[in-house]
Amino acid sequence: MHELALASEIVRLLTDVARGNGNCRLQSALIELGELTQIEPETLRFGFEVASKDTPAQGCQLVYKRVPITARCRQCGWQGEPTDGICGGCQAPGLDVVGGREMRLVSVDIEDD
Amino acid sequence: MHEIDVETDLLANNNAVAQHNRDHFAASHTYVINMMSSPGAGKTTLLERTIDALVGKYKLGVIEGDVQTDLDARRIGKHHVPVVQINTGGACHLDARLVHRELDRFDTSQLDLLIIENVGNLVCPAEFDLGEHDKIMLLSVAEGDDKPRKYPVMFHSSRALIINKIDLLEHTNFDMDKAERDARAYNLDLSVFRLSARTGAGMDGWLAWLESRIALTKAHGG
Numbered sequence: 001m002h003e004l005a006l007a008s009e010i011v012r013l014l015t016d017v018a019r020g021n022g023n024c025r026l027q028s029a030l031i032e033l034g035e036l037t038q039i040e041p042e043t044l045r046f047g048f049e050v051a052s053k054d055t056p057a058q059g060c061q062l063v064y065k066r067v068p069i070t071a072r073c074r075q076c077g078w079q080g081e082p083t084d085g086i087c088g089g090c091q092a093p094g095l096d097v098v099g100g101r102e103m104r105l106v107s108v109d110i111e112d113d
Numbered sequence: 114m115h116e117i118d119v120e121t122d123l124l125a126n127n128n129a130v131a132q133h134n135r136d137h138f139a140a141s142h143t144y145v146i147n148m149m150s151s152p153g154a155g156k157t158t159l160l161e162r163t164i165d166a167l168v169g170k171y172k173l174g175v176i177e178g179d180v181q182t183d184l185d186a187r188r189i190g191k192h193h194v195p196v197v198q199i200n201t202g203g204a205c206h207l208d209a210r211l212v213h214r215e216l217d218r219f220d221t222s223q224l225d226l227l228i229i230e231n232v233g234n235l236v237c238p239a240e241f242d243l244g245e246h247d248k249i250m251l252l253s254v255a256e257g258d259d260k261p262r263k264y265p266v267m268f269h270s271s272r273a274l275i276i277n278k279i280d281l282l283e284h285t286n287f288d289m290d291k292a293e294r295d296a297r298a299y300n301l302d303l304s305v306f307r308l309s310a311r312t313g314a315g316m317d318g319w320l321a322w323l324e325s326r327i328a329l330t331k332a333h334g335g
Contacts, residue, residue: 002206002237006123013121027114031123036299038236038266071299085298093294094301097269103123103240107116 003040007047010105011057017108018056026060027109034067036100060108069100127241130209134216134244141221144330145229146323147207147243149267150251151260152233155277157185159251159310160228164192166320171225171327176215178207178232185230195219206237209244225327235264246330247272250296254278254287261295268296273304275319280309 010029018026033039041064052058072079074096078089085095122128138145150156164173175196177186186198197215199207212229221227229245231238239248250271252260255278261268268274274296276289289307297303304322308315 002240005204005206005208005241009123009126012126013119013123017117017119021117036266036269037240038264069299074301085295094297095299096301097299105119105121105123107118107120109114109116111114 003043004047004051006039006103007044007051010044010048010062011051011055013105014052014057014060014108015055017110021110023056025111026057027111028061028063029108030063030065030106032065032067032102032104032106034100034102035069036097037103039103065106067100067102070098071095071100072098124240124242127209130213131242131244134209134213137216137221138227138244138246139334141224142331142334143221143224143227144327145227145243145245145247146326147229147231147238147245147248148251149231149235149238149248149271150233150253151235151256154233154251154253154256155310156230156233156251157188159275159277160189160230161192162310162313162316163228163320163323164189164194166316167226167323168192168194172223174219174221174224174227176212176227176229178211178230180204180232201232205232205234206241207231207243208241212243225331226323235260235267239266239270247326249273249275251275251277252292252296254282254285257285258288258292258295261292261298265295265299268303269299271300271303273306273319273322276305276307277310279307279314280312 014026045062068081071082073087075092076090078087080088082095086093148156173194175189175194177198180201183198186196189196197218199211248271250267293305306319
């Protein structure tokens with residue numbers, strides 16, 4: 001249940017956004033989640049509903065963008081979306097991760113007065 | 114309606130405190146490891162063996178993370194090293210703030226090695242940087258060789274993997290090579306040690322590696 005810790009962090013960040021913009025209402029927040037993180041999106045959403053109650057973040061919709069795993073091969077320089085840690089170029093096992101570990105609040109849609 | 118860019122890591126807060134811890138450890142040239150595994154993999158037994166082997170040579174300290182009880186801290190305390198227990202009170206992992214709160218209880222300027230034993234869990238501890246130099250993953254053969262594939266993040270974020278309880282190998286269908294290959298799939302520089310903390314078999318390789326890391330930190334700090 002580390003999702004609850006992350007949900008509290010989202011509430012904190014969104015509260016800052018609301019306060020920094022004249023206590024505006026928040027419509028939705030775009031969250032980037034890499035395929036190599038072990039975040040259960042629905043658990044995060046549930047945790048957020050609990051953690052945001054009676055805060056400026058309450059009612060804000062979480063919108064997820066999944067980021068695929070990208071990896072690079074040390075042998076041949078291939079870069080792309082791998083299957084089971086195998087290089088898509090030379091089939092060598094073992095790759096360096098370039099993307100897929102993201103856990104970010106990208107942007108927030110706010111309602112204008 | 115309009116859009117506001119935020120572009121902030123969800124762990125930014127934790128990472129900032131972790132960096133603070135890291136600076137603290139770098140200043141005192143203390144090598145710090147974060148030991149992670151599922152419950153029952155043998156973290157505390159490995160720790161006891163490791164402490165017994167190194168205690169005459171280095172100044173050690175231990176932080177024990179558990180959901181409840183100080184059973185592990187009491188076990189470690191019998192080995193004549195300073196130990197602090199953190200009870201997370203339900204949380205499934207340690208975070209940088211929990212560790213930071215306890216740092217005053219050690220004179221880190223006197224420590225060569227600080228071992229942080231994380232809460233037994235194969236998912237949550239991986240994402241939370243504590244400010245350690247290295248994450249060390251412990252997997253026991255009784256858990257099965259499919260764990261690196263099922264819980265990849267823990268294995269991908271570690272500097273070393275210890276495969277423990279090799280004395281039980283003949284009673285299982287654990288495939289060492291498969292476990293190693295899968296653990297290295299996105300972690301090519303992973304060091305792997307096969308040992309039994311209970312019998313002591315294979316401990317030498319792990320201890321030599323650990324000593325080399327302590328020496329490196331002594332020489333360079335961070």
